Amino acid sequence: MSATRTTRSQSQTGTTDALHLALVVGYLALAGAVLWARVNPSPGYDASIYTSTPLLYWLGALVAVGIGLGTAVSGERVTRALGVGLAGLTMISFLGLPFLQGMYFHGSGDAMTHLGWTKALVQTDFGFGDLIYPGGHSLAAFLSQTMGVSIRHGLMYAMLTMSTVTLVFIPLAVWAVVRDERAVGLAVFTGMLMLSVNNISTHAHFHSYTLTTLYFPFVLYLTFKHVTRAAEDDALPDWLSAVSLLSPVALGATVFYHPQVAIDVLILLFTIFGVGYVLRRRNDASTAFEYRLLAGQVVVLGVIFVTWAVQHQHTFIFAQNLTESVIGFAETGQGAGDIAQDRSESAGSLGISIWELFAKLFGISMLYIILASGLILGEVFGGVRDRTDDSGIAVTYIGFSALTLGPFFAAQFIGNVSSYFFRHLGFAMVLVGVLGAIALYKLAAEYGPHLSGGARVASTVLAILVLTGSLVAFYPSPYIYLPSSETPESQFVGYNATFQHRAEEVPFAKVRSGPERFSDALSAGIPDRLMWGMSQEEFNSIENVTRYRGNNRTDHPGYYLVVSERDRERETVGYHGIRYQNEDFDRIDQQVTPRISRVQTNGDYRLYYVDQEGLPLEATG
Numbered sequence: 353m354s355a356t357r358t359t360r361s362q363s364q365t366g367t368t369d370a371l372h373l374a375l376v377v378g379y380l381a382l383a384g385a386v387l388w389a390r391v392n393p394s395p396g397y398d399a400s401i402y403t404s405t406p407l408l409y410w411l412g413a414l415v416a417v418g419i420g421l422g423t424a425v426s427g428e429r430v431t432r433a434l435g436v437g438l439a440g441l442t443m444i445s446f447l448g449l450p451f452l453q454g455m456y457f458h459g460s461g462d463a464m465t466h467l468g469w470t471k472a473l474v475q476t477d478f479g480f481g482d483l484i485y486p487g488g489h490s491l492a493a494f495l496s497q498t499m500g501v502s503i504r505h506g507l508m509y510a511m512l513t514m515s516t517v518t519l520v521f522i523p524l525a526v527w528a529v530v531r532d533e534r535a536v537g538l539a540v541f542t543g544m545l546m547l548s549v550n551n552i553s554t555h556a557h558f559h560s561y562t563l564t565t566l567y568f569p570f571v572l573y574l575t576f577k578h579v580t581r582a583a584e585d586d587a588l589p590d591w592l593s594a595v596s597l598l599s600p601v602a603l604g605a606t607v608f609y610h611p612q613v614a615i616d617v618l619i620l621l622f623t624i625f626g627v628g629y630v631l632r633r634r635n636d637a638s639t640a641f642e643y644r645l646l647a648g649q650v651v652v653l654g655v656i657f658v659t660w661a662v663q664h665q666h667t668f669i670f671a672q673n674l675t676e677s678v679i680g681f682a683e684t685g686q687g688a689g690d691i692a693q694d695r696s697e698s699a700g701s702l703g704i705s706i707w708e709l710f711a712k713l714f715g716i717s718m719l720y721i722i723l724a725s726g727l728i729l730g731e732v733f734g735g736v737r738d739r740t741d742d743s744g745i746a747v748t749y750i751g752f753s754a755l756t757l758g759p760f761f762a763a764q765f766i767g768n769v770s771s772y773f774f775r776h777l778g779f780a781m782v783l784v785g786v787l788g789a790i791a792l793y794k795l796a797a798e799y800g801p802h803l804s805g806g807a808r809v810a811s812t813v814l815a816i817l818v819l820t821g822s823l824v825a826f827y828p829s830p831y832i833y834l835p836s837s838e839t840p841e842s843q844f845v846g847y848n849a850t851f852q853h854r855a856e857e858v859p860f861a862k863v864r865s866g867p868e869r870f871s872d873a874l875s876a877g878i879p880d881r882l883m884w885g886m887s888q889e890e891f892n893s894i895e896n897v898t899r900y901r902g903n904n905r906t907d908h909p910g911y912y913l914v915v916s917e918r919d920r921e922r923e924t925v926g927y928h929g930i931r932y933q934n935e936d937f938d939r940i941d942q943q944v945t946p947r948i949s950r951v952q953t954n955g956d957y958r959l960y961y962v963d964q965e966g967l968p969l970e971a972t973g
Contacts (some may be wrong), residue, residue: 371431373425378419378438385412386445386452393454396956397840397918400829401449404836405433409452416442417622417819424537429904432533436540440519443544446823447515450508456841459557464839464869466558469877470496470503486663487608488563507558511897512567519543521569522782524805526789528576529742534800535793541815542789544570545851547781553774556827557837561775564609568782570618570619571602576814579643579749580742591900596648603653604963605659610678611667612772614657616779619760621650624754631748643745652929674767681766703832712832716822717781724787727794728754732867743790750783835926843918850912851876858961859902861886863919863932866902881905884927888931890911890972895940901971906955909969913948923952 389409416438446631450458461468470489472478474496481487488510495513496506519540526539548554554562579593592968607614614742625646632645696706728751731744757780765773765803803811843902847870850860859882860867866883870876884902891897897913915937925931940960942947952959 354886355554368428368431371427371435374419375423375431375438377433378416378423379411381419382416382438382442382445383954385409385416386720388412389452390717391443393452394838395534395840396842397836397921398933399921400826400831401453401836401838402829402831402892405449405453413442413445414816418812419647419818421541421815421819422809422822423864424540427809431535432537436537436641437543440540444512444516445521446826449827451505451512455508455838456844457839457876458508458837460837460839461869463507463558463837466560467504468506468509468872468875474503476533477875481663483898484661484666485610486566487605487610488558488560488666489546491563492558505590507863508643511556511558511563511706513548514563516548518548518566518569518640518782520848521573522785522789523574525573525786526793527574528580529746530790530793531741532793532797534796535789537968538792538796539786539789541819542720542785542792544819545720546826547720547785547822548778549626549836550713550717550774550778550781551825551828551832552713553771554778560610561612561811562778565607565775565779565782567606568613568617568779570608571635572782572786574599575621575624575649575764576604576742580627581644581648591644593644594646594953599649600652600656603649604656607654607656611657611661612670613777613779614653615760615818616776618650618657618755619651619756621646621782622754624749626931629743629750643742661924670769674763677769680765684854698833698930701930703833704833709788709833712825716818717784720781720784720788723791724750724784727787727791728780730794747787747790748780750787753783757873764835792919830925830928833926833928833930840918840956842954842956843870846916846952846959847871847876847914848874850914850952850959851878854912857882857906857908859884859906859908860914861900861902861911862914863891863923863936865913890970891936893931894945896972898945898964899967899972900962901964901969904969904971907969909964909967911962911964912951913940913962915958917956 362870366444368644385408388406389633391407394401394404402410420442421441424432424439425435427435445452451915457463457467466489469483470492472495473480473483473486473489480490483489492503492506492510492511494506495501495509496503499506499509501509522543523536523539527536549556549562549567554565554647556562574595578593581593602618603614606617628643628645695709699706699709731747731751757776761773761776761780764770764776825832829839847867851871851874854860860878861884863886865885867878868880868883871878871883881903882905884900886897886900886902889896890900898909902911920934920937923929924934924937941958945964949961949963950958951961
């Protein structure tokens with residue numbers, strides 16, 4: 353017997369030593385990957401951050417995350433924690449790729465406008481209350497000032513900060529209801545999937561709604577800590593908890609970060625309060641309801657939201673658009689899912705199935721939706737009911753919230769607000785992720801002890817595949833038929849010089865959309881009537897380019913045309929040439945005509961002046 357124990361002890365010691373050695377290799381691989389990516393930045397704009405990042409980074413990160421997840425599955429307490437930490441740090445390095453790759457600014461579209469607003473906020477051109485969602489901009493300004501970095505990087509650090517909040521507080525939210533390290537490890541893995549980013553209406557670059565959604569796990573953690581009595585303080589009344597004293601600040605921040613997310617949170621908290629109140633009334637003395645209610649949190653958030661929202665016209669515009677969309681759909685039955693139909697048409701023009709695109713964007717999310725749905729059904733029918741922890745009440749609350757949040761989300765799948773649906777889907781995926789992590793824990797607790805060593809290795813490989821499937825669609829890239837969101841320095845420098853030296857009343861034009869976002873980012877103040885976007889038909893010949901007029905709101909006989917390598921790469925690689933081809937850009941750069949003159953270039957950015965003297969000035973767009 354003694355010899356058997358000695359052999360077993362030696363085997364366990366050997367396994368522990370092997371895991372420790374693997375962790376050393378993993379941390380060194382991560383350090384090497386980060387260093388290699390930092391000293392080998394992208395030389396210019398690339399439509400995919402995945403291809404512009406050095407291969408050695410991906411190999412090192414793969415080794416690190418594989419070892420991290422493997423030790424999290426196989427190790428004991430300390431080893432498991434080190435494995436989880438390694439996986440988490442690898443994920444943070446992935447989220448920080450725009451910094452490692454030396455991007456001048458990671459953002460396009462809305463992010464460019466947010467950049468201009470943040471600059472104006474810092475320069476006191478307008479105040480905190482002039483924006484309906486100034487929280488993210490204020491955070492970016494704070495990080496910029498305290499870290500001594502540019503406003504551009506302040507916005508990028510704001511998103512990295514909130515992404516880290518999601519990584520930390522999804523596991524802590526699960527820990528608040530399931531006090532088991534295995535559950536926390538699975539929740540860390542769930543947080544790494546970044547399920548709330550779908551690249552339709554939530555994004556990896558600075559985006560106020562996405563930023564607030566990434567912040568929401570912190571609010572959810574405080575909520576679970578309060579209702580489960582996990583933050584007791586004898587100095588406080590029974591109905592009050594230590595974390596509830598922090599709630600007004602946390603909930604108020606939600607309103608300032610983005611009121612639409614605050615509406616979602618308000619509906620969620622009100623549902624939790626209502627369900628808790630009903631359960632408390634229904635339970636008799638023998639089965640006393642032990643969970644706190646959320647009356648104070650609901651009132652505080654409601655008061656802050658209403659007080660803030662009624663001061664801003666956007667609130668009433670949103671309410672009007674939503675109401676008109678719902679009424680229009682009820683009367684005509686048309687207009688449902690306009691954005692989904694638009695994506696379907698774009699996919700069809702590329703010769704791919706909408707289901708292929710759906711699988712890439714939402715395949716992993718669907719797996720978690722299935723897990724969460726199974727957990728809710730198991731709670732309803734008693735199949736997975738477990739009274740040794742507080743997971744049951746979390747499942748009950750989130751399950752009922754689907755009945756209240758669902759109709760609100762569905763109302764935004766119709767009409768001209770259909771893009772908002774995918775915003776709210778991103779919010780919902782935080783809740784789905786928490787339930788999915790709990791479901792995985794239940795499965796692991798039931799079947800994990802019976803797994804062989806080979807099965808544990810297989811589970812680690814499966815986890816890596818799932819993580820890869822999710823993160824390969826985190827950044828926009830040609831894989832999901834989108835271009836990178838990077839805006840290189842050459843674009844800022846080129847547009848800034850153009851705006852400073854432009855002739856009065858001369859319009860600007862560029863492919864797809866006009867240069868409005870650069871005007872916003874650079875605070876140039878160019879009137880909208882002077883910024884034109886050229887369609888495929890208007891850009892496909894020299895004659896059409898020469899005669900193009902975006903509108904009739906200026907009499908100047910000519911316009912500026914911006915052509916850049918970023919536009920070319922974005923359109924031909926990122927969007928797979930769905931509208932514009934290489935020949936269209938070559939045609940402009942190689943043209944020989946007295947009516948088109950190159951007036952500015954920095955290599956990537958090229959400005960042409962199209963002379964329309966003597967030509968009709970009627971709008972062609």
